[in-house]
Structures are given as structure tokens and as C-alpha cells.
Amino acid sequence: MQITPIRLDPEFTHIALSGRLDAGGMQGQEVKFTGYTAGRRKPALVDLSQVEFIGSLGIGLLVSNAKSLRGHGTTLVLLNPSESVDKVLRTTGIDQVIPIVQTLEDGLRLLARSA
Amino acid sequence: MTPRLQRTLTPDLDGLVRLAAESRAFLAGAGVDPGAVFKVQLGLEEVLRNLAEHAAGAGQVRVAIQVEPERVAVTVEDDGKPFDPRTGPPFDPSQPLEERTGRGMGLHLLRQLMDEIHYERAGSGNRLRLVIKAPAGTG
Numbered sequence: 001m002q003i004t005p006i007r008l009d010p011e012f013t014h015i016a017l018s019g020r021l022d023a024g025g026m027q028g029q030e031v032k033f034t035g036y037t038a039g040r041r042k043p044a045l046v047d048l049s050q051v052e053f054i055g056s057l058g059i060g061l062l063v064s065n066a067k068s069l070r071g072h073g074t075t076l077v078l079l080n081p082s083e084s085v086d087k088v089l090r091t092t093g094i095d096q097v098i099p100i101v102q103t104l105e106d107g108l109r110l111l112a113r114s115a
Numbered sequence: 116m117t118p119r120l121q122r123t124l125t126p127d128l129d130g131l132v133r134l135a136a137e138s139r140a141f142l143a144g145a146g147v148d149p150g151a152v153f154k155v156q157l158g159l160e161e162v163l164r165n166l167a168e169h170a171a172g173a174g175q176v177r178v179a180i181q182v183e184p185e186r187v188a189v190t191v192e193d194d195g196k197p198f199d200p201r202t203g204p205p206f207d208p209s210q211p212l213e214e215r216t217g218r219g220m221g222l223h224l225l226r227q228l229m230d231e232i233h234y235e236r237a238g239s240g241n242r243l244r245l246v247i248k249a250p251a252g253t254g
Contacts, residue, residue: 022160024132053153055160056224060217067212084153091227092220093208 001025001051001058003032012043012111018050021058030061037076038068043111045104048081054088066098075099075114079107118145118182126167126176126193134159138180145182151249155180155187158229158245161221162191162200169198186230187247194240200225201232 001021007014015036019025037044046062048054066076078100081089089095101107120141124130135156142152159178166176177192206223225232231246 020135022131022135022156023128023164024135027128053156055157055164056217056221057160057164059220063212063215063217067215070212084150088157088224088228091208091224092206093210096209097212097215 001029001033003029003036005036006047008036008040010042011115012045013037013040014045014047016047016050018052020052021054021061023055023057025053026057026061033061034065034068037065038072041069041072041074043074043114044069044076045079045107045111046076047079048085049079051081051085054081054085056092059089059092059094062094062098075110077101077107077110079104117184120180122178123175124178125174126163128167130176131160131163131167134163134178141180142182142187147182147187148250151187151247154228154247155189155245157224158189158247159191161225162243162245165198165200165221166191166193166195182249185249187249189245189247191243191245192237192240197236198241199234200243201234 001017001019004016006016013036037046069076076098078098080102081100086100089100099110101110120138122134122137124134138155138159139152142155163176174194179190181188200222203222204219206219229245230248233244235242
């Protein structure tokens with residue numbers, strides 16, 4: 001898993017993930033991801049379009065950071081997962097607790113509401 | 116003869132990483148549909164992580180991946196305590212965010228996304244067989 005910061009400003013966080021969110025791919029990246037999301041306590045948009053694989057370990061990372069952000073009164077939004085990644089997220093009901101949007105505009109609109 | 120990959124490994128991080136890479140290359144080389152490759156990877160990841168976390172000392176795990184017409188069969192054998200992933204408390208996907216702990220998600224994904232799950236206690240070990248359908252003409 002690689003993490004690319006796109007926008008880190010006082011209003012919100014926008015990062016992109018790529019690669020694999022599995023046991024091998026996430027080695028050492030959890031702390032970095034948390035630093036960019038829950039650690040900043042800002043509304044966070046996480047682009048998943050280049051994520052090749054996600055399992056329960058990767059979902060757990062998204063959930064723990066979304067929970068932490070919600071505890072600080074803000075939100076995490078997931079952007080544009082591939083069909084296979086989207087299916088895994090929806091199978092575990094993640095779409096019911098973390099918004100999943102298909103376009104950057106929709107994501108930014110949701111972030112603005114929670115800012 | 117159908118394409119087959121067999122490996123014996125320790126279910127630790129190194130073993131998982133190596134098997135993920137080898138199985139990906141094997142399935143792509145066999146022309147398996149990318150959606151089915153994803154599901155095979157998911158099955159392997161969740162089963163082997165579960166073994167790593169809950170079957171400490173189970174020793175080596177034997178994994179076989181076989182590409183058959185219109186499906187891929189994954190067999191995982193270990194010498195640990197009896198464990199049937201088809202049983203156990205169900206995961207509730209409607210849980211609110213605040214109540215989510217991450218527990219049970221891996222087995223839920225297995226139960227929901229594998230097309231077939233077969234389990235048997237074989238001697239002093241477990242034998243698990245996952246079947247993933249692959250669209251016709253790609254396998």
C-alpha cells in the first residue's frame with residue numbers, strides 16, 4: 001500500500017491509496033495512514049481508485065480511522081473504489097457507515113458538510 | 116491436466132506475502148478472470164491470517180490452487196485444532212460504526228464471497244476447500 005498526500009490543509013485531508021491493503025501490503029503503513037486521517041482530525045477524502053486488493057485487515061484500518069474521526073465530530077469519505085474493492089466494502093456493510101462516492105466533486109461536497 | 120500450484124508454508128507474514136505473489140502470477144498465467152483472481156486472493160488472505168492468529172503452533176500449511184473449467188479450487192490443509200469457518204457467530208454488516216471492532220469480518224467475507232466452502236476434519240488436521248467460479252473461456 002502506498003499513500004500519496006494530495007491536499008493537506010486546515011479545512012480537510014485528501015489522500016490517495018494504491019496497491020494492496022492486505023497483510024503484506026500494509027506493513028508499516030498503518031501509522032502513516034492514521035497520521036494523515038484520524039491524526040489530523042480533519043474531514044478526510046481517501047481515494048481508493050488505484051487500490052488493487054482489500055481484505056478484512058484493510059477494512060479494519062478504514063473503520064478504526066473513521067471511528068476516530070467521528071469521535072472528533074468529522075468524517076472519512078471513500079472515493080471511487082474498483083468494482084472488486086467496492087464489492088468487498090459493501091459485503092461488510094462499510095457503505096452504511098462510511099460514505100462511498102464516485103466523483104471528487106461528490107466527495108468534496110460531503111467533506112464541506114462535515115467541516 | 117489442469118494448471119495447479121502447490122505450496123507448503125508457515126502461515127506468517129513472509130509466507131502470506133510469498134503466496135500472494137506466486138498465486139497471482141500463477142492465476143494470471145493460467146488466464147483466470149481478474150475478478151476470480153481477486154476472490155482467490157481474498158480467500159487465501161482471510162484463511163491464512165485466521166490460521167496465523169488462531170492456530171499458533173499448527174505448523175506448516177499445505178495450499179493447492181487448481182484451475183478447473185469455469186472455476187478455481189483452493190485447498191488449505193493444516194494440523195491445528197478443529198476449525199470450520201462455515202460455523203461460528205454471524206457478522207452483522209448493519210452494525211453502527213461505533214460498535215465495529217473488526218472481529219468476524221474475514222469469515223463473513225469468506226462465507227459471502229466464496230462460491231462454495233467445504234470443510235472436513237481429516238485425521239488430526241483440517242482440510243478446507245474453497246471454490247470460486249471463473250467466467251467461461253478465461254480459465
